[in-house]
Amino acid sequence: MPKRLLGAALTVVLGLPAAASGDMSVGTWNLEHLGWDNGKRIDLVAHIAQGADLWALTEVMDEAAVSQLESELESLTGESWSSMTSHEVGRSSYQESYSYLWRDSQVEYTKGAVVYRDPGDEFAREPYLAEFRDVETGDKVAMAAVHIVYGDSRADRTPEIRQLAEIWDWMREVYPETPRIIAGDFNLAPDHDAWQMLRDEGAAPAITSGATTLSSTDGQYANLYDNLWFDQGILDNTGSDIVEFPDLLGLSHEKSRDIVSDHAPVYITVGGAEPEFTALEGVTVDQDAVPQCIDLNDASASRLDELPQVGPARAEDIISARPFESIDGLTRIDGLGPARVEDIESSGMVCNL
Template identity: 80%
Template sequence: MTKGITVALAVALGLPTTAAANMTIGTWNLEHLGWDNGKRLDDVAHIAKGGDLWALTEVMDEAAVSQLESELEAQTGESWSSMTSHEVGRSSYQESYAYLWRDSQVEYTQGAVVYMDPGDEFAREPYLAEFRDVETGDKVAMAAVHIVYGDSRADRTPEIKQLAEIWDWMREVYPDSARIIAGDFNLEPDHEAWQLLRDQSASPAITSGATTLGTTDGDYANLYDNLWFDQDALDFTGSGIVRFPELLNLTHEQARDVVSDHAPVYIGVGDVGIVDLDETTSTDSGPRCIDINEATVSRLDELPQVGPARADDIIDARPFESIDGLTRVDGLGPARVEDIEASDMVCSL
């Protein structure tokens, strides 16, 4: 068996090799890939070689994808393939999407297309394609998406809601495939705008943590990057956020300059085990502690003495150096903070 997540991620990132999955699928906003911005494709490839199939956003030049493919082949000694969409966007600023995959594990089957968007709902229409696991024959239909940022969350929600239409359309076009919508959504997965997609049995792979790099080392701000998958059809074995600055020994300032201001996220697909990653990679494969410096509102709401409004206050008061710092939040006196600590639900700081 090809151990997609065990071997690939372990070799690339120095992670443990005690779990396996048939295929590792990731998504990464590579922040203007192809512009003359000093991007280190060798560093990008060092992280990307940990996966088998990638959906890339913010691609500015198809040639840069080909160069990344060549760098991956040089580092892995394996054959890789890629394809890039035409440019999409309503203004003079336009981007492309790309798919990048390891030939020994994944093959493209059919249906690469930029969504026609009959209602002109998307500023950047999604890019879709179907792929097959070489070993198992299982098919996955992918939609790469980069949701418009706009001036506020209200500008992002119409496109998020429209993803439910994409989801339904994918069922018709790729009837034999498990569905995944991957990309940079510029909106956290617990926002109410996602309800239409949730109602169709779609689930986010990442539900806590953050994927955008802050300017301070170790600081991650927003959970914008994700993979929404078909929970009734996909053999999901785990997920994670790759904190690549630590893995590449880069400061956040350096990482933002030469790699990206977004961290990649991934899922394991297959019939073996749960993803087993070390502390350098934030995993999302089951119940675990709540990081008060990174958790979303919905996760903080699980803590005793904390509701949605107080969760917002906790986020506004970050960062915390210890649980005791929660006393800075209005309504959380020493006794209530003791209750939170006694719950053993909070990650060590």
């Protein structure tokens, strides 16, 4: 059953034996507002999630949805699963949580579930950390889940990326001699210069090529934003990949973005673990069901957030700026210049005004 650990006390234990390599698969997935009333198919999410043993989830909007996902996984796999969710984090009225989700036969939570205190207020959404162990081998891994702020440009993201080097060092103190992984949606490709500080600390990205955000064109992906940065030379990384779930579920990209997520999950295997991501069989999804157009003057914040170039903060700004007489009126929103408004219009997602 779900377990919720908020701000648990951290104990630094010295003199532990060096961590070895267990046999588990670890994934991370931005589930695009998991818990909002957005038509998400939890059964399809579970079909993909069963492929890994331990997950770091971002964009969790309601802990009850994680509980639902956990129950769906138990029904699907016939195994026991557990989860825990952070408190909500975020500087503005828009806030979200992180969750860890794991297969009990393979993974066990050990200690240290805590949201980073962030003394310098460097993160818009402070990372969520915890330590886990392989049930069979006893080998441990320390996790930090993070969702880097998107902002208006890459320059808005780089300060948080550089600050991850501090998180990396802090994890060494809190989870001594335990291999570390920072997992999540970084909104920045791993080859950007801002990552150099983390690289200098011995971290490396599991995914170095390809892309994880779904474009509107089937089979095409736009950006390599989702990743797992791990202790190179310490963690026994035996494989990693992007899970192109639309192919596994037999869905178009449009439908995948509508009922699952606009991000593909990524995973890393440790030791002798093998991923178990398989094609879906025996479930029918209505591919022809087209989501209704989005009315700028009536749509909820969650619906507005589905538009390109519009995140949660801009969705709230759009609501505050109503009414709109034409789509060009979106240029009144901070950060939405003519080029970005043209992207929104060309998406065909906005109702005629």
